[in-house]
Amino acid sequence: MFSSFVPALFGGFLIGLGAILLMVLNGRIAGISGILSAALWSRKPSDAKGIAWQWYFLGGLLISGLLMGAPLQAIFDVQPIxxxxxxxxxxxxxxxxxxxxxxxxxxxxxxxxxxxxxxxxxxxxxxxxxxxxxxxxxxxxxxxx
Structure with missing residues (x-):
């Protein structure tokens, strides 16, 4: 019974933790559409220094999903869509x-x-x-x- 919501609870915890860390350590809000938009289309000279963090954040989203997908499926016995x-x-x-x-x-x-x-x-x-x-x-x- 409890195993059905444990992956969602764990994922929600990690998302919240990531949002808190981005705010505390970088002073930024973890809004994905804004981060993606800034990474792709921000071309102001003043943004040149600070644009790298957006790419790191987006890369971390992709890599963490790839790295954790199989282990979490095995632990929680869930099947991908x-x-x-x-x-x-x-x-x-x-x-x-x-x-x-x-x-x-x-x-x-x-x-x-x-x-x-x-x-x-x-x-x-x-x-x-x-x-x-x-x-x-x-x-x-x-x-x-």
Whole structure:
């Protein structure tokens, strides 16, 4: 019974720890859309010195997932999602990705920035943004399933 939520609890702990460490050690908020955007498109001369940390952060996300994926599957006896078995067409996935990106731009952040870091800082704007994310996600899941 408990083993079903232990991986999620462990992952949530690590995400929270990473967000706290980035704030304490670097003074930055761990909003993935902002970090990715700054890494890809920030070309101001004043950003040249500080841009490396974004690439390290993004690389750490990818590498930690690759390194920990197999051991955590073995420990918690969970199976990865078979993406090929999903019945979602590529055009729907592309449109969905574009809508998520548009939502991040309009909402000035993503679920990691607002939902984890913003709520942790008691930001009213982040609470509202997270409620909107969750509401739209629930409605989308109901409509498509």
């Amino acid at each position: 078979d993406i090929a078995a999903l019945s979602i067409s590529m055009p729907i996935l592309l449109v969905s990705g574009l809508l998520v990106g548009l939502g991040c731009a309009i909402g000035s952040g993503c679920t990691s920035g607002h939902g984890i870091c913003g709520i942790g800082r008691l930001s009213p704007r982040s609470v509202v943004a997270t409620l909107v994310f969750m509401f739209v996600g629930v409605i989308t899941a109901i409509v498509f399933h």
